[in-house]
Amino acid sequence: MNAPLKPKDYKSGIKPIWCPGCGHYSVLNAVAKAMAALELSRDDTVLVSGIGCSSRLPAYTDSYGFHGVHGRGLAVAQGLKVARPDLTVITLGGDGDGFSIGGNHFLHACRRNVDITYIVMDNEVYGMTKGQASPTTPIDWDSSKLTPHGPGVRPFKPAAVALATGAPWIARGYSGNPNQIARLLSEAIQHKGFSFLHVLSQCITYCPEQTDWKAIVHEREAEPLTDASEAAALFFAESGFETGLLYHQPRAPWPPQHEQQPASLDDIAERLRV
Amino acid sequence: MTGSAELQRFLAHAVELEEEAMTRYQELAEALRAHNNLMVAEFFESMAEEAAKHLAEVREAATDDALPRLAPWEFDWPAEAPESASYEAVHYRMDLRQALELALANERSAGAFYAEFAAATDDEATARLAASYADEEAEHARRLQERLNELPPTSPSQFEDDDPAHSPE
Numbered sequence: 001m002n003a004p005l006k007p008k009d010y011k012s013g014i015k016p017i018w019c020p021g022c023g024h025y026s027v028l029n030a031v032a033k034a035m036a037a038l039e040l041s042r043d044d045t046v047l048v049s050g051i052g053c054s055s056r057l058p059a060y061t062d063s064y065g066f067h068g069v070h071g072r073g074l075a076v077a078q079g080l081k082v083a084r085p086d087l088t089v090i091t092l093g094g095d096g097d098g099f100s101i102g103g104n105h106f107l108h109a110c111r112r113n114v115d116i117t118y119i120v121m122d123n124e125v126y127g128m129t130k131g132q133a134s135p136t137t138p139i140d141w142d143s144s145k146l147t148p149h150g151p152g153v154r155p156f157k158p159a160a161v162a163l164a165t166g167a168p169w170i171a172r173g174y175s176g177n178p179n180q181i182a183r184l185l186s187e188a189i190q191h192k193g194f195s196f197l198h199v200l201s202q203c204i205t206y207c208p209e210q211t212d213w214k215a216i217v218h219e220r221e222a223e224p225l226t227d228a229s230e231a232a233a234l235f236f237a238e239s240g241f242e243t244g245l246l247y248h249q250p251r252a253p254w255p256p257q258h259e260q261q262p263a264s265l266d267d268i269a270e271r272l273r274v
Numbered sequence: 275m276t277g278s279a280e281l282q283r284f285l286a287h288a289v290e291l292e293e294e295a296m297t298r299y300q301e302l303a304e305a306l307r308a309h310n311n312l313m314v315a316e317f318f319e320s321m322a323e324e325a326a327k328h329l330a331e332v333r334e335a336a337t338d339d340a341l342p343r344l345a346p347w348e349f350d351w352p353a354e355a356p357e358s359a360s361y362e363a364v365h366y367r368m369d370l371r372q373a374l375e376l377a378l379a380n381e382r383s384a385g386a387f388y389a390e391f392a393a394a395t396d397d398e399a400t401a402r403l404a405a406s407y408a409d410e411e412a413e414h415a416r417r418l419q420e421r422l423n424e425l426p427p428t429s430p431s432q433f434e435d436d437d438p439a440h441s442p443e
Contacts (some may be wrong), residue, residue, distance in 0.1 A: 004343070007346075013306050016304075016305070017308055019305070019309070019439075020306055020309060020366045021365050021366070022361065025301060025305075025361050026361050081410065085379060128441060130439065131440045133438065175362075176360065176361070176362065177354070178346075178353075178354065179354060183346070183347035186345075204365060214360070
């Protein structure tokens, strides 16, 4: 019998080119650890991403991967899972890719509930294009020369939007605790349906103030909520720095299982007879 | 827990701790090298080699297949293995002093973990081994502290960049 694979076996030989201090290293480690803990087959696991710093992650893993079009990781991943339900499909990206460019796909992925996992590495900034405000940037963040007085727009609330559009499994992790991300990710992968893992992943190059997250982030002690109204109240009132599995209300994934067998060619020919 | 099971559990923690430390230092060295901070990259490489030596020593005391297989979140530490440098503690412009301070904190943290394990266990063999690892970490820390004492303080302008990362538009 072969020895179980270790986390390092799930990493490719390509070395990340993220900035030193980037939280995405932590997510990469967590992905490798979760894959090893679940003993996932590298041949039957696919990581799909969009564009951005975080979307480089599939290249750094030793499984199948697709580095797709900006904001379209979810569209590719859902198509793949529906065509090949036997595969484990994980989608990854950043806050700009997922909530702005791919925002519409995010809404409908939550609503549709295909059995995939979506990890958003949220650093509240567009890092790859040198530090512009993103959908989750604080309203008064004035470090970019493009928005010298801050973006002036209230930040997007990922968990609240995911809940409102029907996501049945919503969790939040923090890059300062990769083992917690690995645990949440292993639960997310095992959940039958769409699972949304929002990770606070610091960008210390453009947002050095995010090193303060370590002192603010804390694990939510209560059980995950199962009532959508209670979860909505939490997601609108919270600071956004509570981690753990926040909401879990399973429902049947899409596509529904029909008992009806596909029609044979003869049946179709019969139906089309004029 | 029987003495032998306790020892195996301790060794599983020690292997994970040293392996994580080695991997993290290698990762940081590669990242710093990619950003042309060669002095710090070389230092992290040397720390990875140190961790690799300690890992080999721990592995000698245990055979992998006898160790309990724990998921990453099942180890007895709250977040990461104690000798793993925090990701957000590094920066592409960090100097050698800051890198040494980071490594020193990691050695002390690992030493404290081993010392606490030694103090908490009822198994004599485990306590002896854990205490010896704690002593080794203390020795590493002492050597790092000596090097640190010889270095000048970090310049107040250390993080100033003539070609800052932010978009100039």
